[in-house]
Amino acid sequence: MKDQSAPILIVILDVQDAIDRPNWDGKNNPNYLPVNPRLLNQCESPRIL
Numbered sequence: 001m002k003d004q005s006a007p008i009l010i011v012i013l014d015v016q017d018a019i020d021r022p023n024w025d026g027k028n029n030p031n032y033l034p035v036n037p038r039l040l041n042q043c044e045s046p047r048i049l
Contacts, residue, residue: 008043010039010040010043012036012039012040
C-alpha cells in the first residue's frame with residue numbers, strides 16, 4: 001500500500017502573464033487567476049481519508 005502521508009509536489013506552469021499581446025486575441029483561459037489560489041489552497045489543506 002502507498003504511504004498516504006508522503007508530501008506532494010505541485011508545479012504551476014505558464015500562468016500566462018507573458019501572453020498579453022492584443023493581437024493574440026486575449027488569453028486562452030481567462031479564469032486562470034482565480035483558479036490558481038484555489039488549487040494551491042486545496043493542496044495545502046489536510047486530507048481526510
